Amino acid sequence: MGNIISSFLSSESIGSALSFVAGEAENIWGLQGNLDALQTEFDKLIQAKDDLLNEVNLAEQQPLTRRTHQVKGWLQRVQQMGTKVTKVQETRAQEIDRLCLGGFCSKDLISSYRFGRRVVELKKEVIDLKNERGDIVDIYEMVPEDPAVELPVERTVVGQESILDQVWRCITEKENNVGIIGLYGRGGVGKTTLLKQVNNHFRCREHNFDVVIWVVVSRELKLQQIQHDIGERIGLLSDKEWHSKSVKQKALDISNNLSQKKFVLLLDDIWQPIDLTEVGVPLQSLNVESKIVFTTRSLDVCGQMRADKGIEVSTLTHGQAWKLFQEEVGTSVLGSHPDIPKLAETLAKECRGLPLFRRNREQWQHAINVLRTSASKFPGMEENVFSRLKFSYDCLPRDELLSCLLYCCLFPEDFRIPKRELINYWISEGFSDGFGDGYTIVGDLVSACLLEEEDDNYLKMHDVIRDMALWIACKIRKKEENFLVRAGVGITKAPKIEEWEGVKRVSLTDNKIESLSEIPNCPHLQTLFLDRNCIMEITDGFFELMRSLRLDLIHSNGPSRIKNSLTELPSGISSLVSLQHLDVSYTDIRGLPHELTALLNLRYLNLERTYHLSRFPPELICSFSKLEVLRMLESGADSTAEQGSVLSEDAEPLMKELLCLKLLNLISFSLYSSRGVRNFLKFPKLLRSTQALSISDCEIPLLNVSHLAYMEHLKDLVIDNSNLEELKTDCTGEVQKVLQCGFRSLHLASIAFCSRVKDLTWLAFAPNLKIIVIMHCDDLEEIISVEKLNQLSDIMGELNFFAKLELLDLYHAESLKSIYQGALPLPQLKEIRVTQCPKLKTLPLNSSSTKLRNIVISGGKDWWEELQWEDQATQNAFSTCFVPSR
Numbered sequence: 001m002g003n004i005i006s007s008f009l010s011s012e013s014i015g016s017a018l019s020f021v022a023g024e025a026e027n028i029w030g031l032q033g034n035l036d037a038l039q040t041e042f043d044k045l046i047q048a049k050d051d052l053l054n055e056v057n058l059a060e061q062q063p064l065t066r067r068t069h070q071v072k073g074w075l076q077r078v079q080q081m082g083t084k085v086t087k088v089q090e091t092r093a094q095e096i097d098r099l100c101l102g103g104f105c106s107k108d109l110i111s112s113y114r115f116g117r118r119v120v121e122l123k124k125e126v127i128d129l130k131n132e133r134g135d136i137v138d139i140y141e142m143v144p145e146d147p148a149v150e151l152p153v154e155r156t157v158v159g160q161e162s163i164l165d166q167v168w169r170c171i172t173e174k175e176n177n178v179g180i181i182g183l184y185g186r187g188g189v190g191k192t193t194l195l196k197q198v199n200n201h202f203r204c205r206e207h208n209f210d211v212v213i214w215v216v217v218s219r220e221l222k223l224q225q226i227q228h229d230i231g232e233r234i235g236l237l238s239d240k241e242w243h244s245k246s247v248k249q250k251a252l253d254i255s256n257n258l259s260q261k262k263f264v265l266l267l268d269d270i271w272q273p274i275d276l277t278e279v280g281v282p283l284q285s286l287n288v289e290s291k292i293v294f295t296t297r298s299l300d301v302c303g304q305m306r307a308d309k310g311i312e313v314s315t316l317t318h319g320q321a322w323k324l325f326q327e328e329v330g331t332s333v334l335g336s337h338p339d340i341p342k343l344a345e346t347l348a349k350e351c352r353g354l355p356l357f358r359r360n361r362e363q364w365q366h367a368i369n370v371l372r373t374s375a376s377k378f379p380g381m382e383e384n385v386f387s388r389l390k391f392s393y394d395c396l397p398r399d400e401l402l403s404c405l406l407y408c409c410l411f412p413e414d415f416r417i418p419k420r421e422l423i424n425y426w427i428s429e430g431f432s433d434g435f436g437d438g439y440t441i442v443g444d445l446v447s448a449c450l451l452e453e454e455d456d457n458y459l460k461m462h463d464v465i466r467d468m469a470l471w472i473a474c475k476i477r478k479k480e481e482n483f484l485v486r487a488g489v490g491i492t493k494a495p496k497i498e499e500w501e502g503v504k505r506v507s508l509t510d511n512k513i514e515s516l517s518e519i520p521n522c523p524h525l526q527t528l529f530l531d532r533n534c535i536m537e538i539t540d541g542f543f544e545l546m547r548s549l550r551l552d553l554i555h556s557n558g559p560s561r562i563k564n565s566l567t568e569l570p571s572g573i574s575s576l577v578s579l580q581h582l583d584v585s586y587t588d589i590r591g592l593p594h595e596l597t598a599l600l601n602l603r604y605l606n607l608e609r610t611y612h613l614s615r616f617p618p619e620l621i622c623s624f625s626k627l628e629v630l631r632m633l634e635s636g637a638d639s640t641a642e643q644g645s646v647l648s649e650d651a652e653p654l655m656k657e658l659l660c661l662k663l664l665n666l667i668s669f670s671l672y673s674s675r676g677v678r679n680f681l682k683f684p685k686l687l688r689s690t691q692a693l694s695i696s697d698c699e700i701p702l703l704n705v706s707h708l709a710y711m712e713h714l715k716d717l718v719i720d721n722s723n724l725e726e727l728k729t730d731c732t733g734e735v736q737k738v739l740q741c742g743f744r745s746l747h748l749a750s751i752a753f754c755s756r757v758k759d760l761t762w763l764a765f766a767p768n769l770k771i772i773v774i775m776h777c778d779d780l781e782e783i784i785s786v787e788k789l790n791q792l793s794d795i796m797g798e799l800n801f802f803a804k805l806e807l808l809d810l811y812h813a814e815s816l817k818s819i820y821q822g823a824l825p826l827p828q829l830k831e832i833r834v835t836q837c838p839k840l841k842t843l844p845l846n847s848s849s850t851k852l853r854n855i856v857i858s859g860g861k862d863w864w865e866e867l868q869w870e871d872q873a874t875q876n877a878f879s880t881c882f883v884p885s886r
Helices: 002-008 011-029 031-060 069-090 092-097 109-135 161-172 191-204 223-233 247-258 299-304 318-329 340-351 361-373 381-394 399-410 419-429 435-447 463-476 559-564 571-575 594-598 652-659 674-681 684-689 732-741 761-765 786-791 861-866 872-878
Strands: 065-067 140-142 180-184 211-218 263-270 291-296 309-312 458-460 483-485 505-507 527-529 551-553 581-583 604-606 629-631 666-671 690-696 716-720 748-752 771-775 807-811 831-835 856-859 882-884
Touching: 031 065, 031 069, 031 109, 031 140, 069 092, 069 109, 161 180, 161 191, 161 291, 161 309, 180 191, 180 299, 191 211, 191 263, 191 291, 211 223, 223 247, 299 309, 381 463, 399 419, 399 435, 399 463, 399 483, 399 505, 399 527, 419 435, 419 458, 419 551, 419 581, 419 604, 463 483, 571 594, 652 674, 652 684, 666 674, 666 684, 674 684, 684 690, 732 761, 761 786, 856 861, 861 882
Parallel strands: 180 291, 180 309, 211 263, 263 291, 483 505, 505 527, 527 551, 551 581, 581 604, 604 629, 629 666, 666 690, 690 716, 716 748, 748 771, 771 807, 807 831, 831 856, 856 882
Antiparallel strands: 065 140
């Protein structure tokens, strides 16, 4: 029998078979060792996973980074592998119990064999998966920026949900084949709000566009401003040569950039057609790849812009208006009397959703009667919008409020109106008794929804409200008001002199007028805005027939226009015997004519930043017996005073004249020498009245800032190229006095080119400080010295300094190592700027320093990467705040 078998099987075959059987048998007798080996290899896999996760998490703390798909996939497979291994190990005890004969056999051979083979295979899979980690080179990638910047929307779109959905479908559905979409309708119906909603949809809805660009066009078409807004959004402004390029060159740059993107261009408030090709918009990319959506008041503009789709944004239906009205008024008011809901619904129908608030039944009934009797027989805008908006104007409780509102239309469209400047105008015009009353008027107009607050310092007038105000001032109340307004429309010549006849207020602000060569006859003119022009010449007789003029603004538009501005005031300005407010700031005037002494009613004179002013006749200032406000910051800074001028280096002649002015209560002033500072400190009245002070070239030998601490109205302090004395901790009495009542009004402190000072610890004693600017202080090592504060701890207690700080700007402080050694609570902080401060390695921040952590920290990229943080939580909290400085 054995011979028969051996004839069929060779010795090699038998050996191979026995090896196979032995190998397969190892799945049974080697089970326990294989399970241990599986667990060991899996533990190594988990260690590799943890190491990778640490690297990934650290990378993802940087802005705009995320893990790669390769990393995601590998981590997911590790997780799945963990489930498999856990499942196998859970049956370990059961499978080992099946073994017998010392583990060399099993009570269930087939089951043990299969399990043992699965363990071996799983171990190999674990080893292979661990080895795959070595193939992963890039663990993170840069995330593209959000395609759209979220815009604030005042309220939900009421009654426009269907239009919003229609616009969105036109943009995102390829089969619509719509490239340009025009949204048209009357002013104030909600076109801008609707377009903002469209913009914000790109933040939360699915789409295939790379970038969404928002541009406000407004009435005067400014191609360069449109190019600037587009260029800023797509990153072209980082090119230093951008600002010097021509319109054509910028258009080419924009076109080249947008041609490589799927873009959506949102243009708000178009009044006339725009040549988009001249702007640089690649029209060939429209329809499928890119879109343009714009708002306009005119259907004709839709046609001229070659819109593929025009969508009307109409006024609210009665049901929609009533819904909005209920939301605005609230259920408590509507339920306060049984008759009010019916009266309110009638009023909502009349004003088409305008949020007009009334408290009792009689007020609601009166509101309906007034609205129905209001002048409304005008076509188009006047009939359907202005007459209804005029209701809010007519309901203002005081005549002064009416005049103050109309006054705001003298400013250009979309202009940010400075509150304090506006109130100063109102005071000079006789509308307001002072700043307290002025701020009350502002509050009343904002509450009536006729003005909008931009922030604490600025106001804005909605373009529809402004149009209504112009309609009232130029048409409805022409006899009483009669405005001539050409503000911000780009004119190069003043209106013809016949247009000036009979006018009460003229605004030619923000234009390109270079000369006033004619003599208008306007004896009733009270207000003249000539500011923000390029006026180089005013004929001597220009002011002769304006004897009622109370307010005259001639100032330029800041330093950029100084070279193209007025150099001499005409002697004919002496005719303005009623003038109360004269502003020639930022002009290039060389001197003041002696004829100004005729301006006996002047209460406000602004000469700030008249850098070349050198001729200032003696006894001129003291002749203004009614003067209340004098602004002279940096007057004559770039010139040498002429013989006989009160602008001498020690400033004593000017100071003595100021002391003669009994009504003077607000001054801004510049001192250019040590003697000037000494003289200034001798006069308590000047110390009490000064609101802004700049000191330069002071070496007395050391300037003790504590001497300025008790200037009760000092808001802005600028010290330049002077020897500053550091805080003396041994004078505890003086320190305690400063701590209790010093620097109470100081909002801005700017220190520049003060090379010897080591610290600025005195800034800790200014509780209301909002802005700190430090430039070129070469020896400055720390802003707040902890050592000095510790020496004063007995008298200082818990000093919560910088609690109101909004901006910290550090520029070329080569030795600066510390702002403060420790974290500070900075609840109001908005921005930190650091430029060329190589030794500054820490910021006074921890994870709870600011409320919302939405501050901006700008500086060099290398500086940011080397910055040291209190802990990882702090670094994580502020990792998204960095903006590279340009």
